[in-house]
Amino acid sequence: MDILNILVDEFKLKKKHIENVIGLLDEGNTIPFIARYRKEQTGEMEDAIIRELSNRLNYLRNLETRKEEVIRLIHEQGKLTDELKLEIEKSTTLQRVEDLYRPYKQKRRTRATIAKERGLEGLSNIILEQNIHKNEFDNIVLSYINEEKGVNSKEEALQGAMDIIAEIVSDDANYRKDIKKIILSEGLIITEAVDKEETTVYDMYYDYKEPIKSIANHRILAINRGEKEKKLKVNIHINHDKVIDLIKDRVIVESNSPTFEYLNLSIEDGYKRLLYPSIEREIRSNLTERAEEEAIKVFSLNLEPLLMQPPIKGKMIMAIDPGYRTGCKVAIIDETGKYLDHEVVYPTEPQNQIEKTKIKLKKLIDKYNINIIAIGNGTASRETETLVAEILRELNRNIYYIIVSEAGASIYSASEVGIKEFPDLDVTIRGAISIGRRLQDPLAELVKIEPKHIGVGQYQHDLHQGKLNEALRGVVEDCVNRVGVDLNTASPSLLSYVAGISTRVANNLVNHREEKGRFENRKELLKVKGLGPKTFEQCAGFLRIPDGKDPLDNTGVHPESYDIASQLIGIDYKNMDIDQLSQSLEVGKPTLMDIIKELEKPGRDPRDEMPKPILRQDVLSLDDLKIDMVLKGTVRNVVDFGAFVDIGVKEDGLIHISQLSNRYIKHPKEVVVVGDIVEVKIIDIDKNRGRISLSMKGL
Structure with a gap:
């Protein structure tokens, strides 16, 4: 198998660029480094493509390794033929290799292995050959009776032989291949209720069927969850008689043979008991894997814009983590994210201290000259929002509020990172600080939480956690390195996502900073314990030093290109031909253009180009909404069937996929991403269920 040519064919990229990426990965280079600083070698391949290529490369290499191992194992048994070896070598999936290996694989004790131990394999071969007269066959069967081996009768001998044939049928790789094709093209997923009288969220699946070839991924995950919770029974249905006849047509060549009856029964048993x-x-597992892969992709697509939301800089923040019985936790943080003060107020049930809360919050607003109030979107969020809106009207000052997702804030609060940052504060106050800080700098704060807890996507707790974590870590890594990190203020959590920097080195960086003082230039990185030349090469370009000794240290220019950047500073490059300049400086054009971009906007934050969050001064309720009303909202989550939008009322509205665009779309991600500010029209309001249906059509 030529892995390079397979990748070229699948990715439709130039062979030399893929070859270069493979070489760079094998040398131990990180994906962010390759994507940002080796553009000439990769043909300016994006980090997401390199990551996808890397995953596919690993799969193909594992496939090759497994093929070699299977060929060796079968050869050691003395059963490897040229045809079988060729079939294994040309396999394109691990599953096909395993199917071909299945007949030779060491098995636990089965009915077939027991029958073989009793010496009945020869009889099974005679039945399969179908080339014997009746009288002769009866005598042969009798010759296999052996009480010492546990074969006490003609019936036991025949049953053992049939058990062996049933397993042969089940293990046949070609039958498996063809039956899978039939199931995928003709099979139905059928679900029914375990208890039809019980009302659950799975009502729609109580008597449900859908072709496997068309079932949506989110329905697969919903059905799986219903089955796991023992609310649904799930089966795959196909025309079994058709499939059994297909196998019989291939196996049975002599219908008049005395072995016909036993062969017939063996095939039916092998199919019903083992093969099907x-x-x-396997099909259920493959469907789940497909659905999980898509869900992980959607999760990744949602996570990136969430992390890349523009920071609210230079503002004094009052952050409120709402609650009922335990009250609302209030934290004050300054323009840099430094914690200043906290308070607990009880404006909601059961205490309803509304006036007392207003007095306390107004005092804090005046004392710290608050610019923005960040309100967590969890329990009691909208009641707190109503109160804050009243306070702002009474103060008549230029203050705004915003609803902030608090997903994962409680996990941060009780985490090792949260405890280390604020050892003397109550866990609930840490949560309020997190809510405020994720408004000031979403990326720097959200990296302290496992990505799967950030609250975007669907069915994240049902997905393969290893694959989910790996994919989401890749997204966070790409975002962190695209933005860059302030070396003198970054937390260990943020530093650990910088290309090449491990958790241990991230902690060493912070310890070095605390012991020796701030970093003045990038070269000082080499003095940090555990940070050698290779790590320096990978991470240096992504670490920024504002107000350092060398202005280039606050840019995305890599130290290896400082000489070129210095030459550019001394010439009028804006009026020069870029191709000629590239040749004269002996640098690739993509790298040159990146350097120029950095010199023109040193310290540039790509997040500043993203849509700004909606700041509010007043609150809406469901009663304020009317059909056909047009509002602006923020996309909070994108799932397979639509997008959830915050329009400023208690519940997010849903734009169903059919209402996202006038044109046909396969997935909502074609139209919207998390963080988008969109104009929507209300098309339905269900006050009893608190549901709002929205549309973007024609707007």
């Missing part, structure tokens, strides 16, 4: 249940499990 095994393939059904």
